[in-house]
Amino acid sequence: MRLLTGGWVLSAIVYATAASAAAPAPAPKADPEKGKQTAAAICAACHGPDGNSPAATNPHLAGQHAEYIAAQLAAFKSGARPNPIMAGMSAALTPDDMRNVAAYFSQQTPKGGAAKDKALAERGQLIWRAGLKQGNVPACSGCHGAAxxxxxxxxxxxxxxxxxxxxxWLKAYQSGARAHGVMGPIAARLGEADMKALAEYIAGLR
Ligand code: HEC
Ligand code: HEC
Structure with missing residues (x-):
């Protein structure tokens, strides 16, 4: 009994010391298990239970970077990225909910898509890898990675x-509907045919 009491006092002191030394307190680690519950309750209907979306109207989230998912959810909630559906879906989420659900989807395995139009995808590959010297379009791979x-x-x-x-999305960056300092100017230099070619090539990347 004495030992137990002593142990409790000691841990209380350690706790108090740690708490006073840690200012500001670091954000708690994201909890993908909690995120899985949010995903099942709210997101799965549109994005799929594991973030592989069943319909082309809703994006895949599986394997997307957690920071990106959380940042987009915050942008939907604040209206910085206007979208009526996702504004509603993110409205009730706290920053912790966002980090948890983002951690969950980021850990799921993407099933991958496919390019259907070979000639179109080849044009897209060219721009993806080398950009367009004439149009001053940078290679997409420089930021989004070779694959x-x-x-x-x-x-x-x-x-x-x-x-x-x-x-x-490329059209939204171009029009400014989705305002972004990097993607806005890049999309502004792309014609619709090249946007389609890039979208086709990207669909087949794994
Ligand atoms: C009713 C359908 C629906 C539900 C439910 C839904 N979403 Fe979405 N979500 C969409 C649509 C549609 C878009 C595409 C918006 C756009 O075009 O910008 C989207 C976009 C997103 C994006 C941006 C992806 C990207 O690559 O830019 C994220 C992140 C996201 N949703 C997360 C979630 C999370 C997390 C939940 C659950 C809390 C959720 N969504 C619930 C329909 C839905
Ligand atoms: C200098 C770096 C850079 C280059 C080069 C670049 N991007 Fe991006 N791209 C970004 C950043 C940063 C974002 C995130 C923007 C945001 O938060 O809305 C992004 C977002 C996107 C998105 C939205 C993805 C999503 O899930 O929401 C698409 C689509 C995209 N880029 C396509 C392209 C294409 C196609 C090219 C080549 C023509 C390209 N990008 C070149 C930096 C870059």
Whole structure:
């Protein structure tokens, strides 16, 4: 009994010391198990239970970087990235909910997509790898990686995404509907045919 009491006092002192030394307190580690519950309750219907979306209207999230998912959820909630559906879906999420669900989806395995139009994908591959010297378009691979896996935490994974969505996003960056200092000017220099070619190539990346 004395030992138990002594141990409790000791741990209380250690705890108090640690608490006063740690200012500001670091954010708690993301909990993918909690995130899995949020995913099942809210997100699965559209993004699939494991983030492999069943429909081309909803993006794949499996394997996307956790930081990117969490940042996009915050942007939907604040309206910085306007989208009526995702504004609603993110409205009730706290920053911890966002980090947890982001951790869960980032740990799921992407099933991958496919390019259907070979000639179109070849044109896309050219721009992806080398950019367009004439149009002053940089190679996409420079930031999104040779195989489209992205570079955490800044550059999102694109590989395997539905081409309809990649095209819609490039157009949104171009029009400014989705305002972004890096992707805005890049998309502004792309014609629609080249956007389609890139979207097709990206769909087949793994
Ligand atoms: C009713 C369908 C629906 C539900 C439910 C839903 N989403 Fe979405 N989500 C979408 C659509 C549609 C988009 C594409 C928006 C766009 O085009 O910008 C999207 C986009 C996203 C994106 C941006 C992906 C990217 O690569 O830019 C993230 C992240 C996301 N959703 C996370 C979630 C999470 C987490 C949940 C659950 C809390 C959720 N969504 C629930 C339909 C849904
Ligand atoms: C200088 C670095 C850089 C280059 C080069 C670049 N990107 Fe990006 N890209 C980014 C960043 C950063 C984001 C995240 C923007 C945001 O938060 O909305 C992004 C986002 C995207 C998205 C949205 C992904 C999603 O899931 O929401 C698409 C699509 C995209 N880029 C396509 C391209 C294509 C196609 C090219 C080549 C023509 C390209 N990018 C070149 C930095 C780059």
């Amino acid at each position: 489209g896996a992205g570079i955490p935490a800044q550059y999102p994974r694109l590989a395997g995404q539905y081409p309809e969505l990649t095209l819609a």
